[in-house]
Amino acid sequence: MSPDSADLPAPPRHPSLVGRGPRAARVAVALGLVLLGLWTLHGxxxxxxxxxxxxxxxxxxxxxxxxxxxxxxxxxxxxxxxxxxxxxxxxxxxxxxxxxxxxxxxxxxxxxxxxxxxxxxxxxxxxxxxxxxxxxxxxxxxxxxxxxxxxxxxxxxxxxxxxxxxxxxxxxxxxxxxxxxxxxxxxxxxxxDGEALVAQALRASARLLGPAGERVARQMVASVHGTVDGLVLVGLAEGLLLGIAYAVAGVPHPTLLGAVTALAAMIPFAAPLVFGIAALVQVAQGAVTAGAAVFGFGLLVVFVADHVFRPALIGGATRLPFLLVLLGILGGVETWGLLGLFLGPAIMAALALLWQEWTSEQPT
Incomplete structure (x- = not known):
């Protein structure tokens, strides 16, 4: 370096570069801590x-x-x-x-x-x-x-x-x-501590996703409410109706079988397996007419529940087409197990709302 170079002014620093390194380091450390915490608590x-x-x-x-x-x-x-x-x-x-x-x-x-x-x-x-x-x-x-x-x-x-x-x-x-x-x-x-946690969650979602963050959080909560009503409550109603049908038809242990039917009815397309087995039991015992009646009544109950009540409860709460709700439920169950019954529709609702925000003609 020549002696005259010491008198030269330092090159100007671009404003966009100021603080970029420390900010990126903070984001990396925060992300690493989040991943470490998830790994620690994964069980x-x-x-x-x-x-x-x-x-x-x-x-x-x-x-x-x-x-x-x-x-x-x-x-x-x-x-x-x-x-x-x-x-x-x-x-x-x-x-x-x-x-x-x-x-x-x-x-x-x-x-x-x-x-x-x-x-x-x-x-x-x-x-x-x-x-x-x-x-x-x-x-x-x-x-x-x-x-x-x-x-x-x-x-x-x-x-x-x-x-x-x-x-x-x-x-x-x-x-x-x-x-x-x-x-x-x-x-x-x-x-x-629910009220404080709700306020913190809304602030965090607003900071992460901008103005649409709070709407996304509320949409996911509404999705959980709709899924609980559409899956759990409707499933319990199906189990109650079919439990009565089991008792009338003379199926062994109608109360226990009705409870199993209610649990299965919370998963789409699982209830027919249970009342199908009940119908086969009746046929095996020689009660062919009773078995056919149980199976036919079960199909009617499932058809009305899946095509009338569940679309109204889940789709009405999430403002989603029932096809997306169904895909969210089935994909969620395949990926997350029983948790996917609720996580799947919530994720679909959040993605649908974000898509509407990103594709709207006037940004909100």
Whole structure:
């Protein structure tokens, strides 16, 4: 460097470059911390997501009750009551199902013991099956009607394999119980601090997405409400109607089967599998007319629910075509499991609103 170069003025700095490096570093650090936090909590993310969905679904009722009941002290009584009520809403039906399953397990063991001693009698309807009725009858006579053959078939259920399956089931149930407890605990804090969290979420969405951010957040919340009404409430109504139909038709254990139908009806196209099995049970018992009536009534209930009530409830809340709602539900279930029932439509609603904002003639 020559001596004269020290007297030269420094080159001008472009205004757009000032602060770009520090800002990019802050964004990178923030993004890294977010990813690190998600990775740390990835085992509990489903529990957190379920807590948020339940809080959104119950928030209007919670606010209504909170307006009528004054808050004293730290305001933990009402959130605790709501969280406990929601926990019981899940635990009581599961407990009844577990009791019924234990009773059925005893009957199944008795049936297996009788089969080993006397064999299984050939059902009358088996020979009437088209195409393969003769082959099915011959197989049954050879393997199940004779006590020795039935004992051999039942002996193929390896006790060691059953014990291992029981251990895995127990570990899975323990893990689910921990996640459920964490969901209820998170739900308590969401109820207690809900108003502050809602305000923070709206500010964050506005900063991330601009003027449309708050509308996107509200649209996603409306989508969750519509999905809860369209899937959960309609599914429960389907289960109730079909449970009554099971009882009238003489299907075994109509209450338990109605509860299973209600759970299946919350997933599109899953309910026909349950009432189809119920119809087959009736046909197997010789009640062909009752089985056909159960199946036909089930198809009618599902058709009305899927083409009248669900489009009105979900599409009306999200202002989405039912095709997008259906794609969101099915794609969400495939990607996220049961969480996708609610996350899928919410994501579709947010994307549809953003698309409307980006393609509108006059920007808002």
């Amino acid at each position: 509990f993310l489903p529990a957190l997501a379920w807590a948020v969905i339940l809080a959104i679904a119950m928030w209007p009722l919670y606010r209504r009750v909170r307006r009528r009941i004054p808050v004293h002290g730290h305001g933990i009584l009402l959130p605790a009551l709501f969280a406990t009520a929601i926990a019981l809403l899940f635990l009581l039906p599961l407990g009844l199902l577990a009791i019924q399953a234990a009773r059925e397990a005893g009957a199944l063991l008795h049936w297996a013991a009788e089969a080993e001693r006397n064999g299984l009698p050939l059902p009358e309807w088996l020979a009437t099956l088209p195409f393969f009725g003769a082959q099915a009858t011959a197989w049954w006579q050879e393997n199940l009607a004779d006590p020795g053959g039935a004992k051999e078939v039942l002996a193929r259920l390896n006790n060691a394999e059953l014990i291992d399956a029981g251990r895995q089931l127990g570990a899975n149930l323990a893990h689910r119980a921990v996640l459920f407890g964490f969901t209820i605990l998170t739900l308590f804090f969401l109820f207690r």
